[in-house]
Amino acid sequence: MADPPPSPLLTLRGIGKSFLGVRVLDSVDLDVRPGEVHAVVGENGAGKSTLMKIASGVYAPDEGTIDFAGAVRSFRGPRDAQRAGIGMVHQEFNLLPERTVAENVYLGREPVRRGLVDRKAMLSRTAALLDSIGESSLPPQARVGQLGVARQQVVEIVKALATDARLLIMDEPTAALADNEVERLYALVRRLQERGMGVLYVSHRLKEVFDLSGRITVLKDGRLVTTVDTARTDADRLVRHMVGRELSSYYPARARPDEVGPVRLTVHDGGNRKLRGVDLRLRAGEVLGVGGLQGSGRSALARALFGAAPFATGDVRLDGAPVRLRSPRAAMRAGIAYITEDRKGEGIVAGQSVLDNALLASRALLPGAGRGARAARVRELLAAVDVRAAGEDQEIRYLSGGNQQKVVLAKWLALGPRILLFDEPTRGIDVGAKSAIHDLVRQLARDGAAVLMVSSELPELLGMSDRIIVMRDGRIAGELPAGAGEEDVVALAVGAAREAAT
Amino acid sequence: MRIAESRVLPRFARVRPGGLAPIVAILVVLLVLLTLRQPDFLSPPSLMSFLGRSAPIVLLAAGQYFVIVSGEFDLSVGSLVTAQVVVAARLIDSEPSRSWPVVVVLLAFGALVGLVNGVVTTRLGVPSFITTLGMFLILVGAVYLWSDGAPKGGLSEEFRRFGRRAFEDVPALGRIPYALLILLAAAALAVLLSRSDFGRTLVAVGGNPRTAGLSGVRVWRAKTIAFVLSGVSAALAAILLGGYSGVSFQAGAGLEFGAITAVVLGGVALGGGRGSVVGAMLGALTLETLFALMNFYGVSGALKSTVQGAIILLAVAVSSVRSSSR
The missing domain is CATH 3.40.50.300 (P-loop containing nucleotide triphosphate hydrolases)
Structure with a gap:
C-alpha cells in the first residue's frame, strides 16, 4: 500500500x-x-x-x-x-x-x-x-x-x-x-x-x-x-x-430440565413421497432442532406436520390422542403453526398491510369472531414482538426481512399455538434482528410451546436446540443432545457416522 | 409495534396504487368538462336519471371487483345478463303475479352460474379467463336454443318498474329512480363485505394464494364465493336493465368488458391483491361519465369499445410501470 x-x-x-x-x-x-x-x-x-x-x-x-x-x-x-x-x-x-x-x-x-x-x-x-x-x-x-x-x-x-x-x-x-x-x-x-x-x-x-x-x-x-x-x-x-x-451473547440460554414438559407430539413410522419411517417425539418447552443437507427432508418433515404435504402413512398423536393432519387448517385447529422458510413466496402477502398480514390466519380460521377484541390482541402481539413499521397500515413489503418475520410470527401467535414449526426462522434476516427472533423462539418454548426448528445454519442449530435430529434421504439419521459439535451434525447428515455401518 | 414515523404518513399513504385519489380526480375532471358543455347535467333531475341509468354497470363493477381482486376474471357476466333478461321474459310471459318469483329465480340462476364458474376454475384448475369465456359462449348458445332465435314472452310492468320507475316529486331532488336505491343498498352491502374478514381474506388470496392457503384460507372457497357474488350482481343488473331497456339478445352485450374496464380504471390490480370496491364502482361511474361526455361532444358511439380498450391498456400500463419502479 x-x-x-x-x-x-x-x-x-x-x-x-x-x-x-x-x-x-x-x-x-x-x-x-x-x-x-x-x-x-x-x-x-x-x-x-x-x-x-x-x-x-x-x-x-x-x-x-x-x-x-x-x-x-x-x-x-x-x-x-x-x-x-x-x-x-x-x-x-x-x-x-x-x-x-x-x-x-x-x-x-x-x-x-x-x-x-x-x-x-x-x-x-x-x-x-x-x-x-x-x-x-x-x-x-x-x-x-x-x-x-x-x-x-x-x-x-x-x-x-x-x-x-x-x-x-x-x-x-x-x-x-x-x-x-x-x-x-x-x-x-x-x-x-x-x-x-x-x-x-x-x-x-x-x-x-x-x-x-x-x-x-x-x-x-x-x-x-x-x-x-x-x-x-x-x-x-x-x-x-x-x-x-x-x-458470544448471541443465543439465549437453553431450557432447564424442569422447563421441559410432557410429550406433545408423537410421530410413529411417518412417511410420504419425501419421508420414510419418521419417528419423532416433541416435548412442550423444548426446542427440537432439525439438521441435515438441503433436500434431506427437513422441510418436508415440517410441512408434513403442518398438513401442507401430509404424511401418507404412519401414526401421529397429539397429547397421546391420534390426530389426522390432512391440511393446514386441520393442523391449525390442532394448535400447530408453521413459519415457512420462503417468507416472500408463502409467508406474507406483500401488497397487504402489516395488520392485514397479522390477521390473516385468525380471519381464515375464525371469521367474524370478536373482530374488535381480535384486532386489539393482534396489535398487542405486534408490539410484543417489537415490529418496527411506519404504522399498521404500511404495506408489509416495505419492512425489513426481520420485521416481516415478526409480523408472520404475530400472525401465528394470534391463534395461541402450542406447537410451532420454524423452517429457517432467520433466513435473509440481518444480524441484529436474528437474535431478536432467537429470543422470541426461546421465549415461546419457555412459555410452554413445543418448538421444532429446521435450520441449515449450524451455529444457529447448535446454539438454539435442546436436542437435534439430523435428516438424511427422508429419514431421521440420528439424534444429538445439546452441546453436540458441528462435526457431529455434518457426520450424520452426510452418513459418515456409525449408522453407515448398519 | 413501534411507530417509526410521524402521524402524517397514513394520509400520504392513501395516494398509492389502489388508492381512490386518482379515480376521484379523473371523475371530477370529466364532470367539469361535462358541465362546461351541458351546464344542467349536475342539476338533480338529470343527475338522478344519470345515476339510475348507470346502476347496472356499477353493480357489475362491484361484482367484478370481488373476482378480480381474488386474482381471477369473470367474462361471463355480459351474456349472463342477456340470458337473465330473456329467461325472465319467457318465464313471466307478461303475467304480473310471476314477477317476484322470477326475481328470486334470476338471483338463484346468477348465483348458480357463479358457482359453476368458481368450481370449474378452482377445483378443475381451468384458468378463469377460459372458464368464463366458455360460460359466456355456453350461455349465448343456450339462450338462442331455448328461445328458438327470438325472445319469447314479455316482462310484466311489475317487473320492469325496478329499472324504469322512480319515487316522484321528492323535494329538492325531483325523482329518485328505484334503480338508484337498489344500487345504494347493494353498494353498501358490497362495501361492508369488502371490509369484512371475508373481503380482506379475498384480497390476500389474490395477493398471494400460497401464503393464504398456508395460513388456513380455503382459497378455492373464497374464489368461488367471489364468482357467486359476480353472478348475483349480474342478476341484479339484468333486472334493472330488463326494466329499463326491455328484452333483447343485445341486453348485456359488452357489459363484461365495461365492468372490467371500470374495475381497472378504479385502481384494482388485474391479477388481484390490490384495490377497493369503492374504487371499482367509481370507475364504473367515471366510464359512464366519459361516455356521456363523448355523446355530448358528438363523438361517435362506435368509439366506445376503442375507448374501453385504450383505458384498460393505459391503466394496466400505468400501474405496472409504477410497481416496477419501486
Missing part, C-alpha cells in the same frame, strides 16, 4: 436524508479513493441503500455535499450521475432479456452512423470492453436472457464501463450468485481496481467484505459508526460495530 493515500475520487460530507419526517441518514461522511474497494456494511435499515442511492443520483440529499472527481456535484438524477462517471450495479438487474449483450450495453446510447444504429461499432466496442476486463469469452451478440445470472452481472458492469464510469457502486452483487461465480466476480472487481476505478461495495456477507475491500464503513441506524482499514479489524469486531454487542 502506498502512502500518502491518493486524493479521494468521491467524497460525501455530512449527508443527511429524511423520508416523511423519518431520519434515515444523519451526517454521514464517506470517501472512496481511486483503485479502492470500499465496503459499506450495516444491518437492514441502517441506511446503506439510501446512501448508495444518494451517491448514484437517485435521491438528492437533504444536507451535505457530494464531491466527485474534484468538483462539487448535485445530481439531477441517475443519468446525470452516470454522465459524471458514477455507475451502479443494482441487486436486481436492469437488462432486456430479449436483446443482445451489445444492445444492452449501449441501450439508449447506441453509436449512430448516418442516422442508423451502427451495429458493427456497437459489437466491436462491446467486445473490446469485455476483453479489457478479461471476459472475452462472453460473445457480444449473445442474447442476455440466455446467459446465467453471473454473466448477466458482467453485462451490467460492462454497461457501467461503457459510460466511462470511474466509480462503480455494487449493491449486494453476490446475492444471486453461486459460490464458484463469486470467485469470478472477485477477479473482475480486482481488475476494475487495477484500472484505477473506485468501487463502493455493499454487502451482507462479511467474508466478501474481508476478501475484497481495503476499507470498511459501518452504518447503524442511519449514522456512521466507523470507517476502518480492513487489515486492522476482524469479523467479531465488525459485528460488534454493526449490532453494538458481542457475538
Whole structure:
C-alpha cells in the first residue's frame, strides 16, 4: 500500500436524508479513493441503500455535499450521475432479456452512423470492453436472457464501463450468485481496481467484505459508526460495530430440565413421497432442532406436520390422542403453526398491510369472531414482538426481512399455538434482528410451546436446540443432545457416522 | 409495534396504487368538462336519471371487483345478463303475479352460474379467463336454443318498474329512480363485505394464494364465493336493465368488458391483491361519465369499445410501470 493515500475520487460530507419526517441518514461522511474497494456494511435499515442511492443520483440529499472527481456535484438524477462517471450495479438487474449483450450495453446510447444504429461499432466496442476486463469469452451478440445470472452481472458492469464510469457502486452483487461465480466476480472487481476505478461495495456477507475491500464503513441506524482499514479489524469486531454487542451473547440460554414438559407430539413410522419411517417425539418447552443437507427432508418433515404435504402413512398423536393432519387448517385447529422458510413466496402477502398480514390466519380460521377484541390482541402481539413499521397500515413489503418475520410470527401467535414449526426462522434476516427472533423462539418454548426448528445454519442449530435430529434421504439419521459439535451434525447428515455401518 | 414515523404518513399513504385519489380526480375532471358543455347535467333531475341509468354497470363493477381482486376474471357476466333478461321474459310471459318469483329465480340462476364458474376454475384448475369465456359462449348458445332465435314472452310492468320507475316529486331532488336505491343498498352491502374478514381474506388470496392457503384460507372457497357474488350482481343488473331497456339478445352485450374496464380504471390490480370496491364502482361511474361526455361532444358511439380498450391498456400500463419502479 502506498502512502500518502491518493486524493479521494468521491467524497460525501455530512449527508443527511429524511423520508416523511423519518431520519434515515444523519451526517454521514464517506470517501472512496481511486483503485479502492470500499465496503459499506450495516444491518437492514441502517441506511446503506439510501446512501448508495444518494451517491448514484437517485435521491438528492437533504444536507451535505457530494464531491466527485474534484468538483462539487448535485445530481439531477441517475443519468446525470452516470454522465459524471458514477455507475451502479443494482441487486436486481436492469437488462432486456430479449436483446443482445451489445444492445444492452449501449441501450439508449447506441453509436449512430448516418442516422442508423451502427451495429458493427456497437459489437466491436462491446467486445473490446469485455476483453479489457478479461471476459472475452462472453460473445457480444449473445442474447442476455440466455446467459446465467453471473454473466448477466458482467453485462451490467460492462454497461457501467461503457459510460466511462470511474466509480462503480455494487449493491449486494453476490446475492444471486453461486459460490464458484463469486470467485469470478472477485477477479473482475480486482481488475476494475487495477484500472484505477473506485468501487463502493455493499454487502451482507462479511467474508466478501474481508476478501475484497481495503476499507470498511459501518452504518447503524442511519449514522456512521466507523470507517476502518480492513487489515486492522476482524469479523467479531465488525459485528460488534454493526449490532453494538458481542457475538458470544448471541443465543439465549437453553431450557432447564424442569422447563421441559410432557410429550406433545408423537410421530410413529411417518412417511410420504419425501419421508420414510419418521419417528419423532416433541416435548412442550423444548426446542427440537432439525439438521441435515438441503433436500434431506427437513422441510418436508415440517410441512408434513403442518398438513401442507401430509404424511401418507404412519401414526401421529397429539397429547397421546391420534390426530389426522390432512391440511393446514386441520393442523391449525390442532394448535400447530408453521413459519415457512420462503417468507416472500408463502409467508406474507406483500401488497397487504402489516395488520392485514397479522390477521390473516385468525380471519381464515375464525371469521367474524370478536373482530374488535381480535384486532386489539393482534396489535398487542405486534408490539410484543417489537415490529418496527411506519404504522399498521404500511404495506408489509416495505419492512425489513426481520420485521416481516415478526409480523408472520404475530400472525401465528394470534391463534395461541402450542406447537410451532420454524423452517429457517432467520433466513435473509440481518444480524441484529436474528437474535431478536432467537429470543422470541426461546421465549415461546419457555412459555410452554413445543418448538421444532429446521435450520441449515449450524451455529444457529447448535446454539438454539435442546436436542437435534439430523435428516438424511427422508429419514431421521440420528439424534444429538445439546452441546453436540458441528462435526457431529455434518457426520450424520452426510452418513459418515456409525449408522453407515448398519 | 413501534411507530417509526410521524402521524402524517397514513394520509400520504392513501395516494398509492389502489388508492381512490386518482379515480376521484379523473371523475371530477370529466364532470367539469361535462358541465362546461351541458351546464344542467349536475342539476338533480338529470343527475338522478344519470345515476339510475348507470346502476347496472356499477353493480357489475362491484361484482367484478370481488373476482378480480381474488386474482381471477369473470367474462361471463355480459351474456349472463342477456340470458337473465330473456329467461325472465319467457318465464313471466307478461303475467304480473310471476314477477317476484322470477326475481328470486334470476338471483338463484346468477348465483348458480357463479358457482359453476368458481368450481370449474378452482377445483378443475381451468384458468378463469377460459372458464368464463366458455360460460359466456355456453350461455349465448343456450339462450338462442331455448328461445328458438327470438325472445319469447314479455316482462310484466311489475317487473320492469325496478329499472324504469322512480319515487316522484321528492323535494329538492325531483325523482329518485328505484334503480338508484337498489344500487345504494347493494353498494353498501358490497362495501361492508369488502371490509369484512371475508373481503380482506379475498384480497390476500389474490395477493398471494400460497401464503393464504398456508395460513388456513380455503382459497378455492373464497374464489368461488367471489364468482357467486359476480353472478348475483349480474342478476341484479339484468333486472334493472330488463326494466329499463326491455328484452333483447343485445341486453348485456359488452357489459363484461365495461365492468372490467371500470374495475381497472378504479385502481384494482388485474391479477388481484390490490384495490377497493369503492374504487371499482367509481370507475364504473367515471366510464359512464366519459361516455356521456363523448355523446355530448358528438363523438361517435362506435368509439366506445376503442375507448374501453385504450383505458384498460393505459391503466394496466400505468400501474405496472409504477410497481416496477419501486
